[in-house]
Amino acid sequence: MIPLFKSWRRHRTLARAPIPDSLWHAGLAAQPMLVGFNGTERAELRRLATLFLDEKHLHGAHGLEITPAMALHIALQACLPILRLGIDWYDQWSTIIVYPDDFLPRREIMDDDGILHLDESPYSGEAWERGPVLLSWAAMAAGEPLAIHEFVHTLDLRNGVANGMPPLHPEMSIQDWTRAMSRAYDELHARLDRDEPVELDPYAASDPGEFFAVMSEYFFAEPWTLAQSCPDVYGQFRQFYRQDPLARLPRGPGILHVKE
Known part of the structure; x- marks a missing residue:
């Protein structure tokens, strides 16, 4: 247009x-x-x-x-x-x-x-x-942040593939983003492989694209959970979305539930 x-x-x-x-x-x-x-x-x-x-x-x-x-x-x-x-x-x-x-x-x-x-x-x-x-x-x-999940997939897809790497802002570092996301993704996989309990939805371990979408759900709906579990991911999301939900959302009962 x-x-x-x-x-x-x-x-x-x-x-x-x-x-x-x-x-x-x-x-x-x-x-x-x-x-x-x-x-x-x-x-x-x-x-x-x-x-x-x-x-x-x-x-x-x-x-x-x-x-x-x-x-x-x-x-x-x-x-x-x-x-x-x-x-x-x-x-x-x-x-x-x-x-x-x-x-x-x-x-x-x-x-x-x-x-x-x-x-x-x-x-x-x-x-x-x-x-x-x-x-x-x-x-x-039912209260799920489903639209957040699916619409951030479309942000990811602006690069042509849902791989957890949306187009970053010029001031952001691709290396820092990749390091934060990869470490958190690998750690989630490792804990699931060891049958350890995790605070995050295991569906995030499906692939990097789903990891980005699920972590975005946490960023907006339960930022305290993401900041505690994956502080570097929270920091990268704060730069990408240009928001800081921790600063505005009162900590309370979570609306996200880990799928068994």
């Missing part, structure tokens, strides 16, 4: 399609990870959510009707990671498909021996480089 036209359209959207106050306040109250913002931050989150709802196309699957409250719930989680990055970090895709529950993508996967298998495992979310992003509303309604 031509920059001047994009700017004009967004200005018009913000003027003509504001999020109603009652819907906005209910949406904030429904997600504990959204507390602690100052007035400027809340205003920016509202601006981003308004643009997100205008520019992205949400479709309900299997007869699911997406209400304004549901759409805002998704938008708020989607816009939290890009609060300091901007809506253009999501400019490579536009479609979101919301399923009532987990879904079966039925894809072929090649194992380490070169044998193709049909994967029929249920998924609660999935993201593709050019879209769509797929979400389970049941998981979202």
Whole structure:
């Protein structure tokens, strides 16, 4: 989209399609990870959510009707990671498909021996480089930060592959990022191999892309857990997302649960 036209359209959207106050306040109250913002931050989150709802196309699957409250719930989680990055970090895709529950993508996967298998495992979310992003509303309604997980996958995919290395800011060091992420990923693997208890969701050990997405969930929903378990990862995320959730979120009961 031509920059001047994009700017004009967004200005018009913000003027003509504001999020109603009652819907906005209910949406904030429904997600504990959204507390602690100052007035400027809340205003920016509202601006981003308004643009997100205008520019992205949400479709309900299997007869699911997406209400304004549901759409805002998704938008708020989607816009939290890009609060300091901007809506253009999501400019490579536009479609979101919301399923009532987990879904079966039925894809072929090649194992380490070169044998193709049909994967029929249920998924609660999935993201593709050019879209769509797929979400389970049941998981979202249960309080999971699923949208954060899937939408940060799209940040990772801006480099063409979900490998845990999103495009870093010029002032960031690729070596420092790689060192922090690799050490934490390897340590999680080692502890799981030794059958030791871990504070983090073992699903993070699936591959580097999932490690980035799961650690991002912790960064925004339970920053104290990530900072204690992987302080170097927290430090890199603080630089990348340009946010410090530890400074605004009161420590309390976690909303993430380690999967057995």
